[in-house]
């Protein structure tokens with residue numbers, strides 16, 4: 004690949020409504036866009052999903068900008084890859100910083116697909132042209148407000164409802180949702196809000212037939228999750244604990260979880276995401292694609308990876324209109340009867356709205372070979 008320049012943009016977009024989880028609330032969403040250009044003037048785009056504060060993982064918008072500027076962009080421009088699958092290896096000497104790596108690697112994948120005049124999902128080996136999607140609902144001030152949200156998205160056809168739980172907002176909340184919606188596919192995400200001392204409390208959720216409970220224990224744990232999984236019926240889904248295919252291999256060997264939420268940003272990019280997918284397929288472990296409240300650019304990457312055959316459970320890739328008054332892509336991502344039609348156009352498959360990208364850009368910087 005003949006690379007010419009990389010441009011970073013610090014973005015700020017206000018979500019339609021605040022999104023609250025067990026570790027905080029997001030409303031004005033800060034993130035970084037990465038554009039990479041080749042010598043022919045073609046572009047590829049990626050999105051860094053790190054938050055303003057290090058509450059989901061250790062990365063922030065600030066750390067991502069620094070690591071991209073000081074380490075990852077220079078490494079890439081000095082050693083342009085022949086194929087995007089080489090980028091993960093090029094970045095391996097740099098420890099962790101997975102969201103920074105994923106944003107730049109994703110832009111390289113998109114650029115490669117554009118240059119090959121192929122949809123990104125096909126370049127990744129995807130087979131689906133339609134993907135099932137679910138919705139992730141934040142913590143509300145009352146159960147009635149949550150029930151109204153569930154009602155809205157069940158009516159819209161979403162295939163799975165994910166609610167957030169934390170101590171004091173769990174058993175009664177799940178019971179109320181299950182009572183109102185006895186047959187929906189329902190799951191709960193705890194974002195590490197519990198400890199092993201809560202095992203009996205979490206076992207009380209078994210009666211509500213949840214598809215899974217996501218990341219109940221510490222963000223960096225697979226040992227206690229294995230102990231908990233032996234004491235509850237509900238399958239544990241790992242999110243924050245899994246950063247690589249090696250993490251996934253160890254977690255599955257320990258039976259720390261029986262489902263994995265693959266987030267492209269959390270694991271360092273599309274190549275590692277595919278490797279985790281392939282491992283899980285080999286072990287009969289279902290995976291689904293999680294979200295980080297992405298703009299349409301990150302959303303498009305999530306759609307592409309979800310076309311791989313092992314993504315058998317509905318993910319968190321909801322419609323653009325769930326989050327944004329106006330998205331950065333055209334057409335926007337839409338959901339019809341709980342599915343997204345995968346665009347069959349080159350690259351991420353959506354056009355960029357450059358006027359809107361400029362409108363929401365706080366500042367940018369370009370790095371040339």
Ligand SMILES: O=C(O)CCC(=O)C1=CC=C[C@@H](O)[C@@H]1C(=O)O
Nearest residue numbers: 024059139293294295296297319
């Ligand atoms: O993008 C989406 O719709 C999923 C949002 C979501 O559930 C999450 C985003 C970021 C961190 C967490 O709050 C949570 C998750 O852990 O999956």
Ligand SMILES: [Mg+2]
Nearest residue numbers: 192217218242
């Ligand atoms: Mg999660």
